[in-house]
Amino acid sequence: MLDIKFIREHADEVKQNLVNRHNPFDLDKVLELDGKRRELLQETEALKSEKNAESKKIAQAKKNGEDASDAIASMREVGRKISAIDKELGEVEGTLNELLLHIPNMADKTVPVGKDDSENPEVRRWGEIPKFDFPIKAHYELGDELGILDAERAGKVSGARFYFYLSGAARLERAVYNFMLDLHTKENDYTEVIPPYIINGKSMQGTGQLPKFAEDMYKVEGENMYMTPTAEVPLTNYFSGEILDGDMLPVHLTALTPCFRKEAGSAGKDTRGLIRQHQFHKVEMVKYCKPEDSWDELESLTAEAEKVLQRLKLPYHIVCLCTGDIGFSSAKTYDLEVWMPAQNKYREISSCSNCLDFQARRANIRFRRTPGAKPEFVHTLNGSGLAVGRTVAAIMENYQQADGTIKVPEALVPYMGGITVIGKRNGFPSSKPVAKENK
Secondary structure, eight states: OOOHHHHHHTHHHHHHHHHHTTOOOOHHHHHHHHHHHHHHHHHHHHHHHHHHHHHHHHHHHHHTTOOOHHHHHHHHHHHHHHHHHHHHHHHHHHHHHHHHTTSOOOOOTTSOOOSSGGGOOEEEEESOOOOOSSOOOOHHHHHHHHTOEEHHHHHHHTOSSOOEEOTHHHHHHHHHHHHHHHHHHHTSOOEEOOOOSEEEHHHHHHHTOTTTTGGGSOBOTTSSEEEOSOTHHHHHGGGTTOEEEGGGOOEEEEEEEEEEOOOTTOTTSSOSSSSSOSEEEEEEEEEEEOGGGHHHHHHHHHHHHHHHHHHTTOOEEEEEOOTTTSOTTOSEEEEEEEEETTTTEEEEEEEEEEOTTHHHHHHTOEEESSTTOOOEEOEEEEEEEEEHHHHHHHHHHHTBOTTSOEEOOGGGGGGGTTOOEEOOOOSSOOSSOOOOOOO
């Protein structure tokens, strides 16, 4: 969250940031409550100071054998006033703190002002877009024809936006995320983590998923627990409520987790294929660092995500998200978008974000530069390294061959047990279930 002192001293900038982000939040309500809070604080502190001074006089009067009954009665009244003010103060602070959770991070000055993703400028691109001398098929068409992706039976078991991966697709998914984890841990200096997949509400609030994105998450019935929407949440909350030794920074963590999202508001979008599923795997990268290092860490984080696509020889470009598209907790985000031949366009496969101290304030994660020094908030960053299902989809489309098979990227062959081509699955029922005959 934003520091209330910063909001108070830079109210016009915060309001403009809300305008740029197309966020209708009423900042004046926060400023009004902040003024009321400070007013009540001054009042109660003055009364408490008066009470302390009078208490000393009463004690001295009693010691001298003097009558202090009037003074005692007066102080009881002061005590009642203090209790009433403290109660009101608690209510004001509660409302203020709740409102602060709804204010997005300040977009960095280098973030372009724009209305939506159509105004995200391209930063750079890599790789040659493949040319095909045969009709291009979408990954879900390839998966269906090869019998390795089954949406119909998944729909029977779970509903829309789910898939069964079978044979070559299942092996490819496993190869992809093992390759990613090995790359990040062996070459990019990340510590691999297996985190919890069910997360409490406090942790969701710490990274900014709550309260804003409650409708997009799967909640455990009867509990303040949620299925993880991204490993960003448990990894960023790993140090919540702690003060770190500055010498241990930076910390780089990576994890493979299933991710669960309702995809609220995405009706009609990407209803076929692996692009927008309710359940998917993702390899996440999270960084903790000192404030002065976070912008360099953003560039290295982005380069580490790029390295995955480069090793897989998948063409991509990078865009800088404009103010109308950037995430709630982010100060600046680069999106990596991989080329999808069947759609004839780039699609997002990773977002790399610098959140500055926004999440650290919410989760109370601080560090000391030296023993005894005043604690400071760390800066946190996160990025996909990468979304696994979307990587599988991109491989299937970019590496498809004229006979409908899929060539395995060279970097993945060792992870596929030497398999170089994914062909039709044999010895299993058709991917299309046969309806039972009514009797």
